[in-house]
Amino acid sequence: MTSQTTLAGPGHQPDGPDRSDRTESQGGLQAGLKNRHLSMIAIGGVIGAGLFVGSGAGIAAAGPAILLSYALVGLMVVFVMRMLGEMAAARPASGSFSTYADQALGRWAGFSIGWLYWFFWVVVLAVEATAGAKILESWVPGVPQWGWALIVMLVLTATNLVSVGSYGEFEFWFAGIKVVAIGAFVIVGLLAVFGVLPGSDHAGSGLSHLTDTGGFFPEGPGAILTGVLMVVFSFMGSEIVTLAAGESENPQRAVQKATNSVIWRIAVFYLGSIFIVLTLLPWNDPSIVEKGSYVAALDVIGIPHAGQVMDVIVLTAVLSCLNSGLYTASRMAFSLGGRGDAPKAFARTNKRGVPQAAILSSVVFGFVAVFFNYQWPDTVFAFLLNSSGAVALFVWLVICFTQLRMRGIILRESPEKLVVRMWLFPYLTWATIAMISFVLVYMLTDDAGREQVLLSLLVAVLVVAVSLVREARRRRSGEPAVTGER
Template sequence: MGTTTGRPTRPEDRHGAGGAGEGAPGGGSDGLQAGLKNRHLSMIAIGGVIGAGLFVGSGAGIAAAGPGILLSYALTGLLVVLVMRMLGEMAAADPVSGSFSTYADRSLGRWAGFTIGWLYWFFWSVVLAVEATAAAAILTGWVPAVPQWAWALIVMLVLTGTNLISVGSFGEFEFWFAGIKVLAIVVFIVIGLLAIFGLPPGDTAVGVSNLTGEGGFLPNGPGAILSGMLLVVFSFMGSEIVTLAAAESPNPVESVRKAVNSVIWRIALFYIGSIFVIVTLLPWDSAAVEKSPYVAVLDSLDIPYAGTIMDVVVLTAVLSCLNSGLYTASRMAFSLGERGDAPKSFRKVNRGGVPATAIWASVAFGFVAVVFNYVAPDTVFEFLLNSSGAVALFVWLVICCSQLRMRRRIEREAPERLTVRMWLYPYLTYATIALIVFIVGYMLWSPEGRTMMLLSVLVAALVVTVALVREKVRGADAVPRS
């Protein structure tokens, strides 16, 4: 594949439509093994959009926007659908490890692939610490004799071992984790709808009075829709994981196509559907809803052991996110190593066909972050959280810009590879870019989002500077000396 950046073509740029490792006996792309089965990828695609943030963090969004949070989720979901369509177009045309980071490298310049790759790795490495701590808190509540730090260590070690064995073991764990999440959401929605219409387990039909009462559908005004978006936008991070995982499947193009085509109903059902049940059954300003909305609904219907049930579901969601986060961070580190933007050891795979060094490097940063979460939660760890918080928006913006340039090149060189096409190209792409830039600007203006955005921009600027300096040094080294 050629480039549009004026850079010399590197070996890793010369991939056909099938990815870097097409035709390698028994292997996936770039030395990775094609160990993910179709059912693994299907469940990763379905469950990937269901994070612990939906179960735990949605209460804050409901408190901020009231029933209008439905519009916040709908607008954010629309943004994710458009971004995933663009990413799906590129991934179906060229399924490679590194996904959007590799596409940014080829379409926008090496600095862009370097920057977004390391920022994405940083984000998921911090997520490892957050999820390990959350899992440890739940487990300590069940078995208080084991200290919380010990549970965090155990969880990290178990899932590290799972990822080190083979990509198939990761896929199997994620298959069951995602399955439990999906089942929980579906059962929750069914029970909630029955209660709304006055069928058991509810006694009388609730109707839609909670959607229009307590101050109306937008009790805090239209501006609360945007405030709600700031709170929910990051819970959608993870939708893109399936395009990374597709490179380690037997049929990556078909897997990507299915995942992209199903993203609309997945977001509509799991996010908007479950939040609709919550704000319809209970008053939005209920203290119980803000604290734990799903438990509050089950308690209101007198479902026995509601708290314990949701603890199990949340623990599953946390472990799923941790498992996926470790996989995603290690594969991004592997891709950076393949392109010479990370230590060469990151691109080495063990006998199981997984990048062991990249996995250990990712989990090591996660371990360090866990330590900071215990010893310096209000300083160092808070900085890590805030400085990685806006990475989702940066990733989505880079995907949009990469798709603009990559689409033109594919149409010129190999239009038959466009098996997934972005709708109304390029107009919807430009509209999506405008919406992302607007959200970034609103975060800078909003007191709630300003600190996170400023710190995220600062870290991004530092990584961009490193990338540009590296590129300049490499360019100078490449100049023949007389």
């Protein structure tokens, strides 16, 4: 990967040695991800365990109108990914949006959003490890839940330490299982909806269930916004492909494909699968919440052992999320280390091109979070969970503001690299900012959402304060800015 100049702010000229010189001697990330890896990471990145586990609560809260909730959030994600794709195709970087925020908004922004994003994924590691352990313990009760969590974390840590290629291979198969499962669910579900599924005793309800129980808006139009709050966080992960692209042989092509395909991915995997659930059984069917929306739908069709089948799929989604979460946290730590915003050891790679210190540090904090989850689930871990809850929305906002500034920087420095462009710039960018801001404000009217926003905002303010203090000390000491990203 060629080195690039990082601007500490718009119009700011580098006042220190180019960082690529610094990282060269420490080794660098290697292009170990193949095109098929990147393709499946891009596809699987939008399918989190939250889609399988959390969709039932959303359906119960909004009824069939939850489809509009998913559509609104999906539209936001499409726009954000288009903006991120514009920047990532022009300047592939291991820190993705954190690096671009550093360049366009200032070092404080890159530092703050990078550490917040790292914090988010470290907490996710604990959540997913616990979720996976619960499923595994139900299969093999002889091993305690904490033992399964430990085993899962150790296995995936070892995978990430071997090489980026091994991470890509594991994710290829994990994501492949998720994609095949949802694809099969949509096809089988459609056949059942219209009563043409061989061997099924489902009479075929057509589209009647979308309106036959209180109409399409049984809880009123306002429930759409309630649904938005419940589904927005299940979309986090779409941006992972822009971090992984930096370790592929053709980053620009990978980013272009991922950006162009995000629309159909969201349409099929989210809207398509939820549509099938809502057409197979009434939205207020108790089994949707009790068993989970997908298990309930499979039971209605007459698929034997639906619960066990879904447990396997959910476990795969959990392992995929863990695998990607560890990868993402470590690459963000690597990028922060390279920019002087984290310990320098984080920016060093071993002979296989793996940032070993960054991976192990992320895992250690992940293990600590798992411990908190078992020891103090309702106090310490609840705080960690809520204080990272709105980080996804903060990340999307920063991407929007960064793209507003980065467009001009790219046009000035390398206009030929602007191969992916945000539609209707800058109007759609500002519209997306308004949409995300509205969701954050609306969350303040919801009890659970209010706590997440306020605690996440508190943590964000603390991180920004730390970054500003560090920057002030650096300037007073005359230390040169660390610039450039390898």
